[in-house]
Amino acid sequence: MTDVLLRGGHPWRSGAPSLPGAPIAPADVLVRDGRIDRIAPAIEAPGAQVVDVTGQLVLPGLVEAHCHLDKTLYGGPWVPHSADDTLAGRIGNDLGRREELGVPSVARIGALLARMSAAGTTHVRTHTDIDPAAGLRGVEAVREAAAASPVDVRQVAFPQHGVLTNPGTAELLEAALKSGVEAVGGLDPAGIDRDPVRHLDVVFGLAERYGTHLDLHLHDGGSLGGWELELITERTKVLGLGGRVAVSHAYALGQLDDAYLGRLIEGFAEAGVALVTGAVYSFPVPPVKRLRAAGVTVACGHDGIRDLWGPYGSGDMLERAMHVAYRSTFRRDEDIELALEAATFGGARALGLEGYGLGPGDRADLVAVPASGPAEAVVVHPARTLVMKDGVVLHN
Amino acid sequence: MTDVLLRGGHPWRSGAPSLPGAPIAPADVLVRDGRIDRIAPAIEAPGAQVVDVTGQLVLPGLVEAHCHLDKTLYGGPWVPHSADDTLAGRIGNDLGRREELGVPSVARIGALLARMSAAGTTHVRTHTDIDPAAGLRGVEAVREAAAASPVDVRQVAFPQHGVLTNPGTAELLEAALKSGVEAVGGLDPAGIDRDPVRHLDVVFGLAERYGTHLDLHLHDGGSLGGWELELITERTKVLGLGGRVAVSHAYALGQLDDAYLGRLIEGFAEAGVALVTGAVYSFPVPPVKRLRAAGVTVACGHDGIRDLWGPYGSGDMLERAMHVAYRSTFRRDEDIELALEAATFGGARALGLEGYGLGPGDRADLVAVPASGPAEAVVVHPARTLVMKDGVVLHN
Numbered sequence: 156m157t158d159v160l161l162r163g164g165h166p167w168r169s170g171a172p173s174l175p176g177a178p179i180a181p182a183d184v185l186v187r188d189g190r191i192d193r194i195a196p197a198i199e200a201p202g203a204q205v206v207d208v209t210g211q212l213v214l215p216g217l218v219e220a221h222c223h224l225d226k227t228l229y230g231g232p233w234v235p236h237s238a239d240d241t242l243a244g245r246i247g248n249d250l251g252r253r254e255e256l257g258v259p260s261v262a263r264i265g266a267l268l269a270r271m272s273a274a275g276t277t278h279v280r281t282h283t284d285i286d287p288a289a290g291l292r293g294v295e296a297v298r299e300a301a302a303a304s305p306v307d308v309r310q311v312a313f314p315q316h317g318v319l320t321n322p323g324t325a326e327l328l329e330a331a332l333k334s335g336v337e338a339v340g341g342l343d344p345a346g347i348d349r350d351p352v353r354h355l356d357v358v359f360g361l362a363e364r365y366g367t368h369l370d371l372h373l374h375d376g377g378s379l380g381g382w383e384l385e386l387i388t389e390r391t392k393v394l395g396l397g398g399r400v401a402v403s404h405a406y407a408l409g410q411l412d413d414a415y416l417g418r419l420i421e422g423f424a425e426a427g428v429a430l431v432t433g434a435v436y437s438f439p440v441p442p443v444k445r446l447r448a449a450g451v452t453v454a455c456g457h458d459g460i461r462d463l464w465g466p467y468g469s470g471d472m473l474e475r476a477m478h479v480a481y482r483s484t485f486r487r488d489e490d491i492e493l494a495l496e497a498a499t500f501g502g503a504r505a506l507g508l509e510g511y512g513l514g515p516g517d518r519a520d521l522v523a524v525p526a527s528g529p530a531e532a533v534v535v536h537p538a539r540t541l542v543m544k545d546g547v548v549l550h551n
Numbered sequence: 552m553t554d555v556l557l558r559g560g561h562p563w564r565s566g567a568p569s570l571p572g573a574p575i576a577p578a579d580v581l582v583r584d585g586r587i588d589r590i591a592p593a594i595e596a597p598g599a600q601v602v603d604v605t606g607q608l609v610l611p612g613l614v615e616a617h618c619h620l621d622k623t624l625y626g627g628p629w630v631p632h633s634a635d636d637t638l639a640g641r642i643g644n645d646l647g648r649r650e651e652l653g654v655p656s657v658a659r660i661g662a663l664l665a666r667m668s669a670a671g672t673t674h675v676r677t678h679t680d681i682d683p684a685a686g687l688r689g690v691e692a693v694r695e696a697a698a699a700s701p702v703d704v705r706q707v708a709f710p711q712h713g714v715l716t717n718p719g720t721a722e723l724l725e726a727a728l729k730s731g732v733e734a735v736g737g738l739d740p741a742g743i744d745r746d747p748v749r750h751l752d753v754v755f756g757l758a759e760r761y762g763t764h765l766d767l768h769l770h771d772g773g774s775l776g777g778w779e780l781e782l783i784t785e786r787t788k789v790l791g792l793g794g795r796v797a798v799s800h801a802y803a804l805g806q807l808d809d810a811y812l813g814r815l816i817e818g819f820a821e822a823g824v825a826l827v828t829g830a831v832y833s834f835p836v837p838p839v840k841r842l843r844a845a846g847v848t849v850a851c852g853h854d855g856i857r858d859l860w861g862p863y864g865s866g867d868m869l870e871r872a873m874h875v876a877y878r879s880t881f882r883r884d885e886d887i888e889l890a891l892e893a894a895t896f897g898g899a900r901a902l903g904l905e906g907y908g909l910g911p912g913d914r915a916d917l918v919a920v921p922a923s924g925p926a927e928a929v930v931v932h933p934a935r936t937l938v939m940k941d942g943v944v945l946h947n
Binding site for chain 2: 232233235236237238240436437440465466467469477481482483484486487488491526527528530531534535
């Protein structure tokens with residue numbers, strides 16, 4: 156494998172952390188055997204392939220921490236949305252039309268992964284529908300598309316249509332984990348599955364037994380959502396699953412009073428519960444700055460991309476980070492940078508990625524973007540000029 | 552002037568309105584002497600310049616109905632945001648730094664207009680700061696940049712720093728109108744200017760006396776904002792200014808109870824008050840679908856683009872329409888189309904544009920975009936393949 160030398164870029168957060176919002180000094184990055192060998196000014200590397208990224212911001216690979224690859228219609232013709240405005244309507248529409256539209260489709264998933272990769276995403280966590288009707292077809296389709304893609308794809312066995320309310324689902328979740336799926340999911344233990352304690356029994360039980368990650372969808376709002384977050388935090392702590400549990404969406408965190416919010420956030424930090432947000436539609440966005448100040452991991456993801464649940468989403472994680480920053484009313488560079496942190500290091504922590512970062516020895520998953528710094532990269536999200544995965548230049 | 556024939560596009564809302572969400576039949580568009588001459592299948596036009604837009608959606612020129620060209624830093628180096636999180640902080644920061652940064656800048660305004668034009672915007676309404684410190688410098692800078700641009704730019708004399716609270720401003724507003732500025736603005740008659748009735752006396756008085764449009768910024772929320780909307784509606788009706796009055800932002804409309812909201816909306820429809828929204832940050836978005844169902848004109852604009860008030864904004868009105876649709880949780884094609892309507896016909900009505908549209912005799916301000924229909928154009932907002940202003944091909 157030929158060495159690659161990235162010449163003249165500005166590597167973000169390499170070595171000693173720069174002050175947030177401060178200009179980033181230029182440095183070359185030498186890549187050897189799929190890892191970052193050295194980051195320093197004016198590296199001499201005879202024989203190395205030189206890639207000129209002068210003046211550009213160099214980032215670690217972008218991490219898509221919450222999407223639904225199995226549902227996507229990406230790359231195909233426009234499909235007008237056909238559900239009504241209720242959650243039940245969207246679930247019914249999804250179930251009713253997926254056959255007709257050939258969902259899950261290895262070709263569509265592959266098209267979306269190609270788009271994600273071109274935009275610098277190197278790691279994806281995707282929630283794959285598991286239910287008695289579809290069985291593990293989604294898991295298999297995602298696995299097949301991922302095998303043909305440079306993107307590192309990790310699946311969550313996701314009970315989209317309930318666990319307790321959809322008999323047979325728990326067994327299929329277990330089968331998915333046995334087959335190698337990396338995480339187990341959950342969905343509104345109260346609002347959808349109607350029995351929060353038993354729902355959490357099932358999904359925490361599976362995560363513990365199979366040593367996997369757990370990532371729960373929580374749309375339940377207000378005090379109900381807050382209470383469920385308490386339950387999730389308590390279990391994470393008692394079971395010692397810190398660092399392996401994430402809650403996606405968590406709209407309730409944008410709706411609770413300050414004091415209660417503070418107690419919940421302390422709990423996340425202490426137990427090691429991560430939050431994942433996409434700032435989707437007009438739903439409340441968790442308080443990213445406050446969560447980060449408390450040391451809670453915040454990750455970022457699109458949620459659905461061009462699917463039967465909604466037509467939006469581009470697959471570009473810098474654009475998604477823009478939505479998070481914009482909806483958080485972040486105007487200052489150091490605040491906007493928090494959204495980029497969520498789309499990179501935060502996602503890596505939530506997913507438990509090994510060797511992620513911009514330091515010597517880290518995997519050479521790298522992205523270059525023509526921006527003066529993190530805030531401009533998020534706000535403008537220009538086309539990526541370089542994408543590298545495990546030391547291989549994929550786009551340049 | 553050579554005739555131009557747009558071959559094979561799908562003109563949106565030409566002639567008889569298509570059903571919202573329905574596929575749009577292909578038709579050629581013949582342009583002669585700056586106007587649309589004919590729209591029909593397979594037009595023969597010997598000698599015409601033929602532009603192939605086969606399969607593409609053809610739209611009328613996009614209308615940016617609310618921006619602040621005079622404040623922009625567009626096209627220059629990234630400027631980190633330096634205000635604190637308060638409105639007073641942002642106003643102070645703006646006043647304090649505009650000299651240092653050379654705002655207003657004819658070059659920066661020109662760069663933004665060039666970007667807007669490339670993205671298909673043919674008409675702009677821009678709120679230009681008027682205050683005793685800056686005088687009419689902003690008006691002159693915008694005028695100079697607009698004179699060198701194909702974009703039709705209409706200014707609003709905007710009392711950004713108050714009218715009553717900033718003596719001398721009313722006289723300057725009047726001087727701006729005398730110099731030919733097309734509209735007078737207002738700003739939070741209660742929240743900022745502290746005397747809503749006298750504020751409205753001044754700005755409605757100027758609009759009446761000079762026969763101009765009036766476009767008021769209203770950030771004041773809840774029942775205060777609702778009450779101010781009542782005052783604005785009453786005056787519009789009594790003075791017979793229907794069709795010439797717009798309220799921008801109107802966050803209160805996203806915060807009021809249904810019954811009161813219904814009464815306000817009836818009032819707008821009856822009096823002829825238009826609403827302008829950009830769905831900015833996380834602020835409440837007026838109920839676009841309900842406003843349109845009641846026959847109220849809804850227009851769309853970016854608000855600030857890359858300026859001392861905030862770093863966001865691209866100048867692309869299809870992307871801005873996406874924000875409006877997304878924040879309105881519009882998923883269905885016919886709903887998403889309402890956002891495009893706001894960025895085109897709605898803006899044209901709010902600004903009082905003559906000869907706007909996609910019918911014979913309308914001005915040939917045309918945009919082609921590779922999309923199957925209005926919803927895809929908004930959601931994906933792909934690069935424009937054709938922009939024409941008054942029959943002249945500007946980008947192709």
